[in-house]
Amino acid sequence: MKRGTFQLMKSVNKSIILNKIRTGEPISRAQIAKETTLTPPTVSSIVKELIEEGIVRESELGESKGGRKPTMLLINHSAFFVVGVDAGPNKIGCVLADLSGKIYERTSIPLQEITSNEQFLSILVESIRTILKRVDQKGNVIGIGVAMHGVVDVETGTSLVAPNLQLRDIPIKETLENEFQMVIKVENDARAMALGESWFGNHGSLNSMLAVNLGSGVGAGVVINGKLYHGAQDIAGEVGHMTIDMHGEVCECGNRGCLQTFATGSAIAEQAGVDSGEEVFRLANEGNEKYATILKETGAVIGVGLTNLIHIINPQVIVLGGGVAKSQKYILPSIQQTIEERGLTKAAKETKVVISNLGDDATLLGAVALLLVELFE
Amino acid sequence: MKRGTFQLMKSVNKSIILNKIRTGEPISRAQIAKETTLTPPTVSSIVKELIEEGIVRESELGESKGGRKPTMLLINHSAFFVVGVDAGPNKIGCVLADLSGKIYERTSIPLQEITSNEQFLSILVESIRTILKRVDQKGNVIGIGVAMHGVVDVETGTSLVAPNLQLRDIPIKETLENEFQMVIKVENDARAMALGESWFGNHGSLNSMLAVNLGSGVGAGVVINGKLYHGAQDIAGEVGHMTIDMHGEVCECGNRGCLQTFATGSAIAEQAGVDSGEEVFRLANEGNEKYATILKETGAVIGVGLTNLIHIINPQVIVLGGGVAKSQKYILPSIQQTIEERGLTKAAKETKVVISNLGDDATLLGAVALLLVELFE
DNA sequence: ACTTAATTAATTAAATTAAATAAGTGGTGA
DNA sequence: TCACCACTTATTTAATTTAATTAATTAAGT
Incomplete structure (x- = not known):
């Protein structure tokens, strides 16, 4: 202490x-x-x-x-810069931002056929190098924040499990420290997104916020008094595999009725019998009632999951991000209605649920915010 | 700040x-x-x-x-005393304890036909008065901690909703302050239980612990770094109404498939077709396989709920208390097995689940600990 | 003679209090 | 109109205070 x-x-x-x-x-x-x-x-x-x-x-x-x-x-916002990295399952995005979250430079590299930690790390290093080349005053870059999908050990900065890449135990922090001699922060992507929304999302001054990423998986991050909550072994917020329907469909994790079997883009696509979640959204937008109904029903199920989270964590605000959140027009009203119906108390029923203000940049800006927390702490 | x-x-x-x-x-x-x-x-x-x-x-x-x-x-453990109160749905229990949690005096008053806040408060005041009469050095009593069932506003010390008594907005703290001129702390009973286990339960030095009360309802408390987590509106930990089976039975709250429809004493009794949970335990103990199986299956469902909590909160240890936990012989192995099966990562699978060391006194000692936190903070 | 425990005395960091300085605004009377 | 004065607000400077650290001393051993 x-x-x-x-x-x-x-x-x-x-x-x-x-x-x-x-x-x-x-x-x-x-x-x-x-x-x-x-x-x-x-x-x-x-x-x-x-x-x-x-x-x-x-x-x-x-x-x-x-x-x-x-x-x-x-x-003095533009006196210092931070590199933010979003290392998702399909691509590595990088930004150079100042202290206000203003983005000056961007790069994006697709990830294909990654078979080893070394290969992944060399792509990561290369994209950071590219973005650093574009900075005039290198001395003013105070650090690099990495939002990595999967389970991350925050202390050591290691990616323990990166499911979509089939990799394990990637020493991200160690590698980047050796390469760039800067402060390196590594965090789970959903948690980084939560931090990004809390710093740059204009949701007002909150002492607790839950951000849920509805994308190819479902993950969440909790910010309490400006700080990320990790849990004992950095797995807090793995809400995608929350069981809400014990006798439901089998999930990729082997269990039945996980939230992920309803709420991901591919789950929606499968239910609708089309190729992708975006496609369902497009068809619904064209006025096809069937697809709009599928999205509304998905919203209701997401609402069940969120009500559980409200009763367990009781955040002031829930922010929704990720691809699925883009169809807010269809899902948000049914989410809110479900929470209103199922919430136990007035407080629970009235929990504010909003869509991310930062959209696709939430995670990147969260990676940036990882270093700002240090600076402003 | x-x-x-x-x-x-x-x-x-x-x-x-x-x-x-x-x-x-x-x-x-x-x-x-x-x-x-x-x-x-x-x-x-x-x-x-x-x-x-x-x-x-x-x-x-x-x-x-x-x-x-x-x-x-x-x-100097015995230099100061604290009054701890467990205000459950059926009775009000009081203890006088010293700083080590050693109990010197006890009272217990049943609650019957409570129809008004005033009536409830007068019984509460009377039981505290009774226990205070037995103290020699009144000056050494540093305060009163109250563990109240239902939803509690911790700031004002008000019981917002006490479902089993059908009461609302009971000004507990205000009343006791006026009556006894001492420091008064009021807390939800499941959270108090969690604090009690964390202070007196001998679970080692933990930085996070989840205590789940399996009794007439299901509630939970989270202790993080020695402090209780409340959430934004003091409803964090209302895990009894976590939906785990969307198409399951209707719960008293109106939703389907809440954890409470499986895990309370009365839910078990109903399933077994007998009068009470205790009865099921007794019959199982007499060697009747049917009842043992019902308890084991209940354990599996509780395991599903706890796995959800592990993935959301990721505590170091989960402590189970309340009446249902007494049938640990039947339920604990199946809880642990379910977590082992359903946990996403090694860390999740290995989360320690133990039965309360304090038994029925956990909540009372938690009420005591509410004041010790202040003293030792 | 050497260790470990605890206290005393001197020093230091960084706050608070009190006073001084800086830079205004607004009113008044010649 | 404008010089002058009384009063505000903002900031800095100087003196004081709190409670830590460092260095030295005393206490009580092996």
Whole structure:
């Protein structure tokens, strides 16, 4: 456990002030002091340091309230950059973003016939290298965040199980640290998505949020007080294989009635007898009632799964992302209706369910946010 | 957010030292310094305060390791007392316990035909008054913890919904504060049970634990880093109405296939065609295979629910309590087997599932622990 | 003579308090 | 109109305080 030292005292205050600026910019020293109950000298001295470090800058003076005009402070967003990586089952996407989540560069490399950890890692390294080449001031890149599908050991930064690639125990963090000499963070992709939505999704200031990725699989991440919840062995949030229909269809995992047997793109496609989930959405959009009904029914089942999660985790907001969420027009109303019907209490019934504001970038920005958490912590 | 002050610095160290003594007693000042990396003068001065406050005491000298003998420190367990209350659907149980969880006094009052909040509260007040009469040094009672069934607003200490009593919005904390002028903590009973197991259950030092109460209903509590997890509106852990069988039987809540339709005493009794869960257990114990099989099958269904919880929350250990857990002989093996079969990863499969060490006292001791958390925090 | 335990005295980090300085606004009377 | 003064608000400087760390000392052994 962290002991009480002068450094702790200071770092606590530094983080309070930095986050006050981040969430309230532009803001003056005096206002920070008022809102945090820290004294003006403390605020001034810490702000001085933050300015010296380059993370905060002064802007023009603000309006007078009957006295001296306040000097407004801003986060120096474009002073630092972060590389975010989304390592999905089919492709590796990379972005270069600044502290505000603004994306400056993008790359995307498809993954085909990957047969070894080395092969996967060399593609990963290559795509990061490509994006780093486009940065002018290399010194200002503070780190690389990787959102990896499957089960990830966050401590060691190892991908323990990457089911769609048929790989195990990929030493991502170790490899990237050796290659790039930067801070490396590795996280499960659904959890990264949750963090991305919580940082950049404009869902307001939340102390708990659940983000559910409805894509080729179903995964979830929980953010509590700005931090990701991992569970004891980093498998918390594996909601795709939550049993909701004990006597239902057999899932690829061998069990019956997992949420995944209803809620993935391919599950929907199979039920509709077409090639892909997108196809079902397209047909429904063309006015074909049959396909719209299939999507609505899928929404109802997703609602059952989400109601379970509400009763277990009780998040303030649930954010839905991934390909399936794109057919929100059909699924969202039936999801909400199901929760309204099945929720035990008023609070449960009223849990807000929204579609991701970030769309396909949620996971990438989540990978970016992995490093921002460190910076702003 | 708590700002960095000298008080914070000190209270952090005080809590570190106090907990080191609690979990490692008897222990010397020197050993505390070594294990916490605090310096000897810091440890000495804080220990001095703790002794003055009466919560820590010195005992005889320890063994020399080649130099001066260390003075050993202990928690002064019997210097303070706490009242713990278990307000279940059928009775109100009260205990007086010391800091080690040792129970000195007990009362139990049945609840019959409760029709108003006032009536419930007057019985509650009366049972606490009875137990307080038996204390010699009243000043040493540091507070009252109440474990209330149903949904509880922890901030205000209000019982929002007490389903089995048909009551709502019972102002427990307010009433007891006015009556007894002590610190009052109110918590949901399943969560209190979880805290009780985590403090007094001898499950080792855990950073996450899930306790599931299998009784007249099914509820759960999660302890993460020694603290209870509540969720956004204090309804986290309402696992009894987790849907595991979408097309199953209708539950009292109106939905189909809730865990509660399988796992409560009355559900088991109904399935077996006898009067109570206890009866089923008795018949199984008499060697009647039919009833043993029913219990085993119930265990398998509970296993499905627990596997869901493992994949969502991923606790280090799951502790089972409540009446149904008493038939562990029949249900525990099938629970464990089901988890082994259905778990997605090695970690999930190996999640430890154990039966409560505290039995019927788990909730009462959890109520006691609600105050100890404050004291040792 | 060497170890280990605990305390005392001096030093240091970083907060708070109190005071000073900086930079306004607004009113008043010549 | 504008110089001047009283009052605000913002920020910095100087002095004080808290509670840690470091270094040295005392206590009590083997």
